[in-house]
Amino acid sequence: MAVVTYILPDGAEINADTGRTRENVMTLARREGVPGIPGDCGGFMACATCHVYIAPEWREAVGPPASEEEDEMLDLAGERRPESRLGCQIWLDKHLDGLRLRPANA
Structure with a gap:
């Protein structure tokens, strides 16, 4: 369905496939x-x-901005940026195949 690339702080990448x-x-x-x-x-x-x-190149494809509830949780997350999202709110499908992101807590 989709392969996601998680980019770690040292630049290493983990490619994961939803199957x-x-x-x-x-x-x-x-x-x-x-x-x-x-x-x-x-x-x-x-x-x-x-x-x-x-x-940055995936922000629009991920979908609408955070919901009000997600927005409130992101305010508590620390180091919030315009590209911040909660991973539990991004549902993967074929249109997100190739998505690249960085864990904020790594």
């Missing part, structure tokens, strides 16, 4: 052992530990 399942950025990262995206609340938008920075 045939529909999942979000956080779930895929947890399954693949990507550091910096623990997703402590399990995707219930209650902790912001899945905070990611979307690569």
